[in-house]
Amino acid sequence: MSARPSVLVFGSVNVDLVMRVSALPISGETVLTDDYQPLPGGKGANQALAARRAGADSVFIGAVGDDAHGILALALLEQDGVDLSYTVKSNRNTGCAVVMVDEVGCNLIGVASGANQDIQSDQVADELIDQAGVVVLQQEIPIEQNLRLAQRAQHLNTPVLFNLAPATHVPNALLNHVDWLVVNEVEAAFLASSPQQEDITHIAEQLADSHHFNVVVTQGPGSVIAVVDAQILTFPAPAIQAVDTTGAGDTFVGYLAAGIAQGDTGTTHLERAVVAASRACIGLGAQTSIPFGDEVNLL
Numbered sequence: 001m002s003a004r005p006s007v008l009v010f011g012s013v014n015v016d017l018v019m020r021v022s023a024l025p026i027s028g029e030t031v032l033t034d035d036y037q038p039l040p041g042g043k044g045a046n047q048a049l050a051a052r053r054a055g056a057d058s059v060f061i062g063a064v065g066d067d068a069h070g071i072l073a074l075a076l077l078e079q080d081g082v083d084l085s086y087t088v089k090s091n092r093n094t095g096c097a098v099v100m101v102d103e104v105g106c107n108l109i110g111v112a113s114g115a116n117q118d119i120q121s122d123q124v125a126d127e128l129i130d131q132a133g134v135v136v137l138q139q140e141i142p143i144e145q146n147l148r149l150a151q152r153a154q155h156l157n158t159p160v161l162f163n164l165a166p167a168t169h170v171p172n173a174l175l176n177h178v179d180w181l182v183v184n185e186v187e188a189a190f191l192a193s194s195p196q197q198e199d200i201t202h203i204a205e206q207l208a209d210s211h212h213f214n215v216v217v218t219q220g221p222g223s224v225i226a227v228v229d230a231q232i233l234t235f236p237a238p239a240i241q242a243v244d245t246t247g248a249g250d251t252f253v254g255y256l257a258a259g260i261a262q263g264d265t266g267t268t269h270l271e272r273a274v275v276a277a278s279r280a281c282i283g284l285g286a287q288t289s290i291p292f293g294d295e296v297n298l299l
């Protein structure tokens with residue numbers, strides 16, 4: 001075990017308005033459904049909760065509005081013991097996502113950032129970065145705040161795990177501070193400027209080579225390809241009947257981060273992350289379906 005077993009997640013927190021629909025709408029189409037559920041979500045918050053459920057001490061740093069959604073958005077993190085001491089209130093509304101989920105668990109998501117735009121890297125003290133086993137970043141907050149935090153983490157020798165989701169242009173200045181990149185196939189092809197049909201292992205190797213970091217590519221319900229210390233690894237995902245795939249990638253990131261922070265070497269942390277992400281697809285909602293550590297071995 002490392003002396004720094006905590007996961008520090010800097011990122012977004014939302015309320016997800018989750019609607020089950022018989023088929024996802026196409027452009028210009030309206031679909032009707034009976035009801036919706038407001039549930040806690042947001043990539044950063046989901047990842048912090050997953051790390052906690054994987055057994056790590058987890059700190060979430062974000063921004064919520066001073067509104068009812070702000071309370072709901074943080075409820076599960078609070079209940080599960082994620083440290084929220086550095087999460088602040090903003091004058092904007094709490095971030096909100098509209099999540100439509102079809103009958104085979106596929107989704108369509110739109111996010112209004114709201115309070116997530118007000119997150120500041122100086123909410124995080126150097127001491128906290130120094131004590132963390134890994135700093136986790138994603139892309140639903142202003143990129144310059146991610147850049148500042150990544151620079152400070154590198155300066156303090158704390159590894160940075162960057163989840164390029166959703167995919168937008170990222171400056172090399174940020175990528176230069178990254179130790180682990182986690183992406184899905186679409187995000188990997190976007191970053192490598194490759195056609196999506198190109199072999200995903202080749203894209204992963206290319207990214208690892210040109211940026212000198214470890215790369216993990218998640219492939220929906222399929223396998224996970226990783227290039228770790230220049231070695232190519234493949235992990236098949238267990239077969240499941242998906243109800244809702246929302247947050248599966250975040251569960252993967254949180255479990256992987258917990259393994260890194262706890263000093264796991266070898267491939268156990270990647271294998272657990274793959275199983276946890278599959279397990280997260282068999283219930284509705286991003287956070288509500290993140291499995292606890294003891295459920296992950298049961299699948």
Ligand code: RIB
Nearest residue numbers: 014041042043097247286
């Ligand atoms: O990754 C899933 C998350 O993306 C949802 O919880 C939603 O809030 C969006 O941020």
